[in-house]
Amino acid sequence: MRHLKAHRKLGRPTEHRISLLRNLATSLVNSREDRIVTTLPKAKELRPFIEKAITLSRRAASLEGNGAEVAGVHLRRQAAAYFHAGNFRHATTTRRGQVPPPRTAGVAALKRLFDELGERFKDRPGGYTRIIKMGRRAGDGAELAIIELVDNTREKQAQAAAKKRPAKGSSKKKSADTEAAETKDSE
Numbered sequence: 001m002r003h004l005k006a007h008r009k010l011g012r013p014t015e016h017r018i019s020l021l022r023n024l025a026t027s028l029v030n031s032r033e034d035r036i037v038t039t040l041p042k043a044k045e046l047r048p049f050i051e052k053a054i055t056l057s058r059r060a061a062s063l064e065g066n067g068a069e070v071a072g073v074h075l076r077r078q079a080a081a082y083f084h085a086g087n088f089r090h091a092t093t094t095r096r097g098q099v100p101p102p103r104t105a106g107v108a109a110l111k112r113l114f115d116e117l118g119e120r121f122k123d124r125p126g127g128y129t130r131i132i133k134m135g136r137r138a139g140d141g142a143e144l145a146i147i148e149l150v151d152n153t154r155e156k157q158a159q160a161a162a163k164k165r166p167a168k169g170s171s172k173k174k175s176a177d178t179e180a181a182e183t184k185d186s187e
Helices: 014-030 040-061 068-080 105-120 153-164 171-186
Strands: 035-039 129-136 143-149
Touching (some): 014 040, 014 105, 014 143, 035 040, 068 105
């Protein structure tokens, strides 16, 4: 029996599972739309994984005082464990006249996490992601889900557009009704 076994194994050995979660986290942070499509169990496993990394960036964004820079570096290094961050043997692979290899996607994710997302979620105490179920995949019937970061630009634009749009009932209709009620009250 699997009593008190907290996480899903996702049908993979430990190293593969951790690598999968790191890749999904990197893809989510680097995506332009702040969302990725994956299977539901993977999304449910990714949620606490990525939220811990975002919490580290949030803490770094709110640091103040003497040791803020040192503590920020420490938090950045802790968050680097959640991504495939860094080019291994970077110094030994480049020779004179050769172009150095581009930085990995994990390095870009770490940079975006601390520069942009830490500030965005600075005042939010938790719940940085949302999982939306999409239904079943045609090929193998796996349940698909969208995992996205909340408070993204698309969401803010939709809220602004909803505020600009008038309410369902037109203002003319409401003003005519209120005028009729006022005339009845005055009689």
